[in-house]
Amino acid sequence: MTTYLEQLETPVPIVDLDRLAFNLDRMAAYATLHGLQLRPHVKTHKSPRIAAEQLRRGAVGLTCATLREAEVMAEVCDDLLVAYPPVGAARLERLARLPQQVNVTVAVDDAQALDALNVAARLGRRQFEVLVEVDLGMHRVGVSSPERAVAIAQHIERASALHFAGLMFYPGHIREAVDDQAEALATLGSDLATFVHALTAVGLPPKRVSGGSTPAAWRMHEVPAVNEVRPGTYVYNDRTTALIGACEWDECALTVLATVVSVAVPGQAVIDAGTKALGREPLRAASDGQEPGYGALLDHPEVVVTRMSEEHGILDLSKTSWRPRLGDQVRVVPNHVCIVVHLFDEIIGVRGHAVETRWPVTARGRGPALGELADGPSRPRAV
Amino acid sequence: MTTYLEQLETPVPIVDLDRLAFNLDRMAAYATLHGLQLRPHVKTHKSPRIAAEQLRRGAVGLTCATLREAEVMAEVCDDLLVAYPPVGAARLERLARLPQQVNVTVAVDDAQALDALNVAARLGRRQFEVLVEVDLGMHRVGVSSPERAVAIAQHIERASALHFAGLMFYPGHIREAVDDQAEALATLGSDLATFVHALTAVGLPPKRVSGGSTPAAWRMHEVPAVNEVRPGTYVYNDRTTALIGACEWDECALTVLATVVSVAVPGQAVIDAGTKALGREPLRAASDGQEPGYGALLDHPEVVVTRMSEEHGILDLSKTSWRPRLGDQVRVVPNHVCIVVHLFDEIIGVRGHAVETRWPVTARGRGPALGELADGPSRPRAV
Numbered sequence: 001m002t003t004y005l006e007q008l009e010t011p012v013p014i015v016d017l018d019r020l021a022f023n024l025d026r027m028a029a030y031a032t033l034h035g036l037q038l039r040p041h042v043k044t045h046k047s048p049r050i051a052a053e054q055l056r057r058g059a060v061g062l063t064c065a066t067l068r069e070a071e072v073m074a075e076v077c078d079d080l081l082v083a084y085p086p087v088g089a090a091r092l093e094r095l096a097r098l099p100q101q102v103n104v105t106v107a108v109d110d111a112q113a114l115d116a117l118n119v120a121a122r123l124g125r126r127q128f129e130v131l132v133e134v135d136l137g138m139h140r141v142g143v144s145s146p147e148r149a150v151a152i153a154q155h156i157e158r159a160s161a162l163h164f165a166g167l168m169f170y171p172g173h174i175r176e177a178v179d180d181q182a183e184a185l186a187t188l189g190s191d192l193a194t195f196v197h198a199l200t201a202v203g204l205p206p207k208r209v210s211g212g213s214t215p216a217a218w219r220m221h222e223v224p225a226v227n228e229v230r231p232g233t234y235v236y237n238d239r240t241t242a243l244i245g246a247c248e249w250d251e252c253a254l255t256v257l258a259t260v261v262s263v264a265v266p267g268q269a270v271i272d273a274g275t276k277a278l279g280r281e282p283l284r285a286a287s288d289g290q291e292p293g294y295g296a297l298l299d300h301p302e303v304v305v306t307r308m309s310e311e312h313g314i315l316d317l318s319k320t321s322w323r324p325r326l327g328d329q330v331r332v333v334p335n336h337v338c339i340v341v342h343l344f345d346e347i348i349g350v351r352g353h354a355v356e357t358r359w360p361v362t363a364r365g366r367g368p369a370l371g372e373l374a375d376g377p378s379r380p381r382a383v
Numbered sequence: 384m385t386t387y388l389e390q391l392e393t394p395v396p397i398v399d400l401d402r403l404a405f406n407l408d409r410m411a412a413y414a415t416l417h418g419l420q421l422r423p424h425v426k427t428h429k430s431p432r433i434a435a436e437q438l439r440r441g442a443v444g445l446t447c448a449t450l451r452e453a454e455v456m457a458e459v460c461d462d463l464l465v466a467y468p469p470v471g472a473a474r475l476e477r478l479a480r481l482p483q484q485v486n487v488t489v490a491v492d493d494a495q496a497l498d499a500l501n502v503a504a505r506l507g508r509r510q511f512e513v514l515v516e517v518d519l520g521m522h523r524v525g526v527s528s529p530e531r532a533v534a535i536a537q538h539i540e541r542a543s544a545l546h547f548a549g550l551m552f553y554p555g556h557i558r559e560a561v562d563d564q565a566e567a568l569a570t571l572g573s574d575l576a577t578f579v580h581a582l583t584a585v586g587l588p589p590k591r592v593s594g595g596s597t598p599a600a601w602r603m604h605e606v607p608a609v610n611e612v613r614p615g616t617y618v619y620n621d622r623t624t625a626l627i628g629a630c631e632w633d634e635c636a637l638t639v640l641a642t643v644v645s646v647a648v649p650g651q652a653v654i655d656a657g658t659k660a661l662g663r664e665p666l667r668a669a670s671d672g673q674e675p676g677y678g679a680l681l682d683h684p685e686v687v688v689t690r691m692s693e694e695h696g697i698l699d700l701s702k703t704s705w706r707p708r709l710g711d712q713v714r715v716v717p718n719h720v721c722i723v724v725h726l727f728d729e730i731i732g733v734r735g736h737a738v739e740t741r742w743p744v745t746a747r748g749r750g751p752a753l754g755e756l757a758d759g760p761s762r763p764r765a766v
Contacts, residue, residue, distance in 0.1 A: 009473035034590060043693060055392040065694045084694060085644040088655070090392035109647040112709055135649075140695055141645040141653055172692065175630070208601055262524040264492040264516075270524055276725050278722045280663045310426060310721055311556065312523055326495055338693055340538070343725070345748050365728050366395070371436050380529055 003355040006329065010167045010259040011273040013340055014331070017356060019253035020050075020235060027234045028057035028337045029218065034221035038064050039081055039094045039210070041232030045362035047347070048076045050235060061103075063230045067094040071369035072362050074102045081105040081131070081210070083168065083230065085141060086117045094368065096124025100217065105208075107168045109142050111155050121161035123284035130156045131168040131210060135189050135196055138173045166208030167195055170230075174216045181219065189223040189290045196225050215246050237335035239296055243285035254347075255298050255331035256340060258313065261323045269315045273332055274308040279339035283303035291316060292368040305332060386738040389712065391644040394656040396723055397731045398715070400739060402636035403433075403618060404481045407420045410600065410617045411440035417604035422446050422464055422593070425616030430730070430747035431459045433618060444486075447615045451475040454752035464488040464593070467711070468523045468524060477751065490551045493526050494538050496513065497545065504544030511519050513539045517578055518756040519571050527552035527699040529581035538635025549591030549641075550578055554612075556601045564602065579608050580586060581713065598629050621720035622679055626668035630664045637730075638681050638714035639723060641696065642706045652698045652707045656715055657659045657691040662722035676700060681714040688715060 005014070031038035040054045041063040051062055051073055052309070060081030064070040070080050071094065078101050086095055086106050095117075098104055108129050110112055114130070114146070119253055121128050121257075132152050135142030143149050156164040169192070174184045185263070192209070212220040212229030220229050236254035237247040275293075283292040285341035293304035302321050307314040313332070317323070324330070334340045341347070341361055348359040363369070388397070414421035423437045424446040434456055444462030447453040453463050454477065461484050469478055469489050472645070480502075481487055489511050491497055504511050515535050520523030526532050539547040551601055552575070557567045575592070582589055595603040595612030595621075603612045613650070619631040619637035641656035656678075666675040673679070676687035677696070683705050690697040696715070700706070707713065717723045724730070724744055732740040746752070 004700075007472075009749070010471060084655075085653075087644040088393060088642045089390075093500070109645055110709055136646060137447065139648050139651075140692060140697065141647055143647050259471045261470040262492055264524055264526050265518060265522050268522075270468075274468075274724060275662070276662070279658070280665075280722075281658070282663075307523075309523060310725075326493055339658060339663075342693075345750065367728065 003146070005257065005350060005353045008257055008328065008348065008355070011271075012257050012348055013254055013344050014257050014333075014350050015236065015252045017349045017351050019251055019301050020349075023234055023237060023247070023251060023253055024057055028054075028059070028232060030218060031229060033230075036221060036226070037228040039228055039230050040235070041065070041083070041213075041230050042073055042363065044068050044232040044341060045100045045235055046072070046358055046361045048072055048339060048362055049359050053326070054235075057133075057380075059087045062233070066363070066366065068312060068366055068369050069363040070098060071105075072264045074099050074370075077102075078196040081107070081230070083107045083170075085109065085113060086120070087113055092116055095220060096126065097127075097370065100126060100300055103129065104211055105131060105165055107131045107133040108152065109133040110158075114152065114155050114159060116332075118159040118161050119317060127161050127163060129165040130162050131208065132156070132164070133168050136171060136191050137184075138170055140170070140172070144369045146195045148205070150198050150202055153199055154202070155308040156332050157204065158305075164204055166197075166206035166210065167192070168210040170213060171211055171216045172213055181195055181216070185216070185222055186220055189225075192223065192225055201306055206297040215244055216239055218246060233337060236337045236341075239333045239335045243283065243287065247335075249301060251274065252298065252333045254279060254337050254340065255333055258297070258332055260326055260328045260330065263326055265319055269316060269317060271305075271332070272311060273305075274310050274312045276310045277340070277343060278305065278308065278313060278332065278334050278383050279343065280308065281334070281336035281339050283335045290319070294337075295332040295334045298333050300330075301333075345354045388640060388733060388736045388738070391738070392732065393640050394636055394654075394660040395573075395640050395710065395729075395731055396727050397640050397733050399620065399636050399638075400710055400732045400734050403732075406618055406620060406630075406636055407436055407440055408690055410650070411437075411442070411612060413601060414612060414717050415441060419604060419609070420591075420611040422611055422613050423618070424448070424596075424613050424745065425452050425467070426457055427615035427724060429455070429724060429744045430742055431745055432454055432742050435459045435617075435636050441560065443611075446615070449746070449749065450474055451749055451752050452746040453477075453481060454540070457482050457753075458462055460485075463484045464490070464613070466490045466553075468492065468496060470496055475499055475503040478511075479503040479509065480753065481756055485508060486512065486754050488514060488548055489513045490516040491535065494535055497535065497538050497542060501542040506727055510544050510546060510547040513545050514591065515539070515547070516551050517575075518704060519552045519554060519574050520567075521553055523553070523555070529578045533581050533587070534579050534587055536582055537585070540587065549589035549593065550575070550582075551593040552601050554594055554598060555596055568599070568602055568605055572608075577584040577706055597624055597645060598627055601629060606700075619720045619724075622716045622718045623667045625716070626666065626670065632684060635665075635681065635716045637720050637723065639678070642716055643711045643713065646694075646707065646709055650700055651691055652700060653697045654688075654713060654715070655694060655696060656688075657693050659693045659697045660723070660726060661688065661691065661696060661715060661717050662719060662726065664693065664717070664719035664722050666718045673702070676718075678715040678717045681716050684716075702733060
């Protein structure tokens with residue numbers, strides 16, 4: 001018996017499966033067209049099922065941030081990049097214990113961290129590929145001088161269980177410079193070139209140069225030297241992605257289904273999706289005179305979630321003639337989808353108004369997944 | 384063998400058990416002193432274990448927002464207030480199916496919602512107590528006129544399975560008016576009186592008048608008519624609570640233990656607690672010239688998390704002589720603790736630097752708990 005959207009309990013994240021497939025196909029085609037290796041970041045979906053769809057469409061491997069993500073994805077992929085500093089005993093131990101058949105690359109920006117990583121690799125009887133993380137303007141992690149990058153690359157080459165594999169950067173700052181994206185990309189390209197030249201000059205030309213994120217992904221082919229991209233958000237997209245022009249509004253595949261629970265206060269309606277369902281992420285894009293808020297309705301983009309409590313979202317009705325009734329369902333396009341996925345245990349896949357499938361957000365949380373997946377009742381089918 | 388903080392994997396929420404006990408005792412003593420019924424909101428801890436401690440100290444019952452919270456708390460408490468509009472088929476069905484021995488009160492602000500609630504009560508062969516939710520300045524939910532409150536109370540009395548029990552309000556707006564708290568409370572008191580008088584005039588004097596939240600809780604006895612308070616945050620407290628003066632800094636019982644994972648960019652340190660561990664909640668208090676940011680270090684309150692990505696928090700080191708090294712652990716006091724608890728599956732209880740206990744955040748998530756708790760292996764011991 002088919003279940004329809006109207007029967008679902010809210011708040012709940014739902015994914016339009018046709019839009020998801022379109023988004024997966026589009027990024028795969030872009031990477032193929034420009035000869036870029038596609039290594040999607042799984043932080044957006046945290047699901048081995050979606051990861052398998054990415055790999056089936058030609059992704060060369062996956063990118064992870066947490067060790068739980070890496071452990072879960074090791075079930076479906078044998079080439080993982082852990083794009084997070086390998087610092088802390090537990091993180092190192094879990095890296096070392098990833099299944100032996102998985103080729104693991106780690107991004108590093110510190111020589112001391114390298115020594116610990118080398119010890120962990122030897123204890124785990126394995127080798128790690130290492131990318132030197134460089135800072136090209138995001139100012140979060142990464143070394144900012146070519147000299148420092150060279151010193152770390154040479155340090156890697158001296159470590160018995162590590163191999164220098166290339167450079168990694170995260171151009172997250174470029175999304176916020178929409179008007180100047182071309183100029184920002186040009187600057188990034190010339191900065192990157194100084195790193196590549198410095199490494200080449202000492203006999204360590206970077207084999208892999210890994211960049212990209214969804215907002216900048218569609219133009220990464222314009223940056224010389226880049227040969228790998230790591231977009232995450234593109235599978236689902238979100239309000240920020242749409243408003244900076246990196247996707248169309250109807251390519252937003254994930255929405256939060258919510259119910260109108262109060263219309264008592266004039267000029268607004270209250271839905272049951274608040275901070276604990278939508279997150280409180282800023283809109284990182286121009287909002288065309290709208291309140292930026294925390295999300296907008298898929299079917300009424302002029303209606304914005306302007307205020308929230310933990311379990312309440314306030315819809316501002318001042319810019320719409322639409323008048324919701326108590327009990328009506330709405331679909332909210334969140335500002336930042338990666339946070340929404342992290343707030344739920346399960347995703348519901350729909351086609352039109354019919355529920356087709358449900359899948360767990362397997363890599364949500366922090367705990368070890370290896371034992372759980374191997375022994376527990378929740379081991380997923382190989383996809 | 385004792386486990387110490389230094390051995391824990393980060394990021395992870397840790398609770399100082401001595402501070403927790405102090406906070407529980409203090410609020411219980413306040414309520415007793417002023418003859419107020421204490422009905423703590425469980426949204427902050429989502430744990431039957433902490434709820435049992437609240438009840439043991441004299442709480443008359445518990446307040447819940449989600450139905451999962453109510454189902455979990457029904458295991459330890461037979462008097463629950465569901466302080467959330469009972470709208471939507473699934474929510475009504477779960478309300479009706481709460482264990483028969485539990486006395487359930489529901490807050491309502493709409494006559495149409497009442498009719499549905501009455502049908503649900505009859506299907507569940509039970510009665511609901513009903514509080515009329517009134518809006519005293521928060522402008523979120525609730526009726527704003529005494530006439531409307533009277534009409535809804537009379538509607539309740541006509542419904543065969545519902546009993547009018549009194550009034551409820553949420554003074555969440557008062558936290559942001561720190562300087563004018565006395566005046567805001569006085570206004571609130573006189574507004575509330577008009578509702579009480581209107582109901583009394585038609586022969587429906589409200590037996591219960593339920594208000595309060597942690598920021599305003601310590602002064603709720605100054606508001607005539609209020610006889611019940613529903614604070615949540617006080618068990619753990621947070622940076623906002625401390626900076627508005629509703630607790631001391633060293634009464635913040637929950638911190639997020641994090642590890643310094645990068646010091647590559649000058650003037651800052653990066654920790655492994657970002658938006659997915661701390662939330663992105665604003666500081667709702669004056670920050671004394673500090674960047675408001677998203678949290679501050681317990682042991683270095685001048686060090687603020689000024690920027691975040693999903694798994695990175697940036698500590699601004701410009702106002703401190705403290706210089707962290709790679710791998711150092713820090714304890715972050717978050718701006719809003721209720722959001723942090725919702726982001727994790729487990730809490731670690733510590734005394735000093737020693738880990739003493741761990742407990743699951745049982746009521747996190749949305750799914751039904753009744754079957755799970757009754758049949759599954761995770762049924763908690765009766766406390």
